Amino acid sequence: MVNLIKKEIALCLHPTAFIFLSFAALVFVPNYPYEVIFFFSCLSVFFCCMMARENGDIAFSCALPVKKEHVPLAKMLVVIGLQCAILLLVGAMGAIKGAVLPAEQYVNQAGISANLALVGNGAVLLGVFNLIFFPRYFKAPEKIGVPFVIGAVAVFLLISVFIVLRWATPLYSITLNGLNSENTGAKIAAFAISVAVYVVLSAVSCKLSMNNFQKIDV
Amino acid sequence: MNALEVRNLTKVYPDFTLDKVSFCVPRGHIVGLIGRNGAGKSTTIKGILRLIAAEGNIDVFGKDIFKDELTVKQMIGYVGGGFRYYPMNTLSAIRKAYAPFYPTWDQGKYEKFLAQFGLSEKKKVKELSEGMKVKFALALALSHGAKLLIMDEPTSGLDPLSREEFCDIILQLVREEGVSVLFSTHITSDLMRIADDIVYISQGSILAACPLEALLGKYRLAHFPSLAEATAANAIGVKSVKDGYEGLLTRDMQISEDTVITDATIDNIIVHLEKANEEKRYG
Numbered sequence: 001m002v003n004l005i006k007k008e009i010a011l012c013l014h015p016t017a018f019i020f021l022s023f024a025a026l027v028f029v030p031n032y033p034y035e036v037i038f039f040f041s042c043l044s045v046f047f048c049c050m051m052a053r054e055n056g057d058i059a060f061s062c063a064l065p066v067k068k069e070h071v072p073l074a075k076m077l078v079v080i081g082l083q084c085a086i087l088l089l090v091g092a093m094g095a096i097k098g099a100v101l102p103a104e105q106y107v108n109q110a111g112i113s114a115n116l117a118l119v120g121n122g123a124v125l126l127g128v129f130n131l132i133f134f135p136r137y138f139k140a141p142e143k144i145g146v147p148f149v150i151g152a153v154a155v156f157l158l159i160s161v162f163i164v165l166r167w168a169t170p171l172y173s174i175t176l177n178g179l180n181s182e183n184t185g186a187k188i189a190a191f192a193i194s195v196a197v198y199v200v201l202s203a204v205s206c207k208l209s210m211n212n213f214q215k216i217d218v
Numbered sequence: 219m220n221a222l223e224v225r226n227l228t229k230v231y232p233d234f235t236l237d238k239v240s241f242c243v244p245r246g247h248i249v250g251l252i253g254r255n256g257a258g259k260s261t262t263i264k265g266i267l268r269l270i271a272a273e274g275n276i277d278v279f280g281k282d283i284f285k286d287e288l289t290v291k292q293m294i295g296y297v298g299g300g301f302r303y304y305p306m307n308t309l310s311a312i313r314k315a316y317a318p319f320y321p322t323w324d325q326g327k328y329e330k331f332l333a334q335f336g337l338s339e340k341k342k343v344k345e346l347s348e349g350m351k352v353k354f355a356l357a358l359a360l361s362h363g364a365k366l367l368i369m370d371e372p373t374s375g376l377d378p379l380s381r382e383e384f385c386d387i388i389l390q391l392v393r394e395e396g397v398s399v400l401f402s403t404h405i406t407s408d409l410m411r412i413a414d415d416i417v418y419i420s421q422g423s424i425l426a427a428c429p430l431e432a433l434l435g436k437y438r439l440a441h442f443p444s445l446a447e448a449t450a451a452n453a454i455g456v457k458s459v460k461d462g463y464e465g466l467l468t469r470d471m472q473i474s475e476d477t478v479i480t481d482a483t484i485d486n487i488i489v490h491l492e493k494a495n496e497e498k499r500y501g
Contacts, residue, residue, distance in 0.1 A: 003318045003319050006315065006318065007315040007316075010311060010314065010315045011304055011307060011311065011312070011315050054305075055303055055304045055305070055307075056302050056303040056304075057303065057304070059269065059298070059303070060303040060304070062267075062268070062269050063267060063269065063291075063296050063298065064291065064316070064319050065287075065288050065290075065291035065292040065294075065319050065320065066287075066288065066291070066319070067287050067288060068268055068287070214271065215271050216271065217264070217269070217270035217271060218264070218269040218270065
C-alpha cells in the first residue's frame with residue numbers, strides 16, 4: 001500500500017492538486033463564500049483522474065504486485081491526504097486572519113466567517129463529494145465527466161444550503177459565525193461532528209469504490 | 219509442478235466469450251499463445267493477471283492467484299506489448315515508482331538491459347519509438363527476477379534484429395535461470411525459433427495445446443489440382459490458391475499418389491484450421 005501511495009504521488013498527481021492548496025489564502029478575500037475553496041479541491045481530483053486516464057495508470061497499477069482493490073484505495077487515500085491538507089490550511093489561514101485583521105473585517109457578508117465551523121462545512125462538502133464521485137468513477141474509470149458533474153452539482157447545492165443557513169438560522173449566523181474565540185465550544189463541537197461525518201462518508205466511499213472496482217475490466 | 223495452470227478460464231462479453239480455456243505452462247518451457255486477431259489471446263492474458271473479472275482457476279507455481287495475488291504477481295513479469303503508460307514521464311521516474319514493488323529488484327541487471335537496448339533513463343516515454351517502448355517494458359519485467367514471464371505480443375513493433383535479440387534474451391533466461399514463458403504473438407518465425415509448446419486459440423476456445431513439434435507433426439499440407447479431389451481426400455480447411463487448392467491432412471489420412479504433400483508450417487496450420495472453423499460455423 002505504501003508503494004502504491006508513493007507511486008500515486010510520483011506519477012499521478014496533477015499540478016493543480018498542489019496549486020489549489022494555495023487557494024486556502026482566499027479566506028483573506030473580503031465577503032467571499034469561503035466554502036468554494038473546497039470545490040477547487042474537488043476540481044483537482046477531476047484533473048488527477050483525467051491525468052490517470054491519459055497515462056493508462058489504472059492498467060499499469062493493476063499489473064503491479066498489488067491486490068486489485070488496493071488500487072482505488074491508494075488513490076482515495078492520497079486524495080484524502082490532500083483534502084486534510086486543504087482543511088488544515090483553511091483553518092490555519094482563518095486563524096491567522098482572525099489574529100491580524102480587525103474583528104469587523106473578519107465578518108463575512110457572503111457566508112460564514114473563516115473559522116472552525118467553516119472548516120467543518122468544508123469537511124462535510126468533501127465527504128459528500130467523495131461519496132458521490134469515487135464509487136461512480138471506479139465503476140468506469142474511463143468516464144470521469146458524469147461522476148464529476150453529479151459531485152460538483154451536489155457540492156454547489158450544499159454550499160448554497162450553508163449560505164442560506166448563515167442568514168436564516170441563529171445557529172449559523174451568530175453561534176457558529178465570527179472569531180474562533182467566540183462560542184469556542186460550539187464551534188469545536190460543530191467541527192468535530194463535521195469531521196466525523198467526513199470520516200464516515202469517506203470510509204463508505206472507499207468501501208463502495210473497492211467493491212465496484214473489483215468488478216470492472218481494465 | 220507447472221509454472222502456470224489455467225483451468226476453465228471464462229469471460230463472457232456481449233459479443234465474445236472466452237470459453238473454459240484450459241492449458242498449462244510447464245516449468246522452464248516457452249509457450250506460444252497463437253490465434254488470429256480477436257481470438258481471445260489478450261483476454262486470456264488479462265484473465266490470468268486478473269486485469270479483467272473472469273471466472274476460472276489460475277495457479278502459478280501451485281499458488282492460486284485469487285488467494286495469493288500479491289505473492290503470485292511478484293513472481294510474474296508482465297509485458298503488455300509496448301509501454302503505453304505515462305508518456306510525459308521519464309524512464310527514471312517510472313522505474314523509481316515501479317522497482318519498490320519488487321523486493322527482488324536487481325538494479326545492476328536493469329542497467330545492463332538499458333545499456334544492451336540502448337535506452338537512456340533521461341528520456342520521456344513519448345520520446346521512445348514503438349520498438350524502444352517494448353524494450354523498456356522488457357527491461358522492467360526482466361529486472362525483478364520473475365520466474366514466469368507473461369507477454370502480450372512483445373515482438374510486435376520490433377525490427378528483425380531486435381526480435382532476434384529478444385529471442386536470445388528469452389532463451390538465455392530460460393536456460394540459465396529456469397524462467398518459464400507464456401507469450402502471444404502473430405510472428406510465427408519467433409515461435410519456430412524459441413517456443414517449446416503451442417496454445418492455439420480460436421474464437422475464444424482452445425483448439426490445440428501441445429508441444430510445437432507435435433502440432434507440426436500432426437498435419438501435412440496437401441496441394442490438389444481440383445476442389446473435387448480436395449473434398450474427396452477430406453482435406454481440412456480447403457482454400458483456393460494460385461495453381462489449384464490447398465488443405466491440411468492429418469498424418470493418418472490416406473492420400474492418392476498424385477497429391478503433392480509438403481510439411482505444414484504454423485501459418486499453414488492456423489490458416490486452414492481457421493478456414494475449417496469458419497466453414498463449420500457459417501456452413
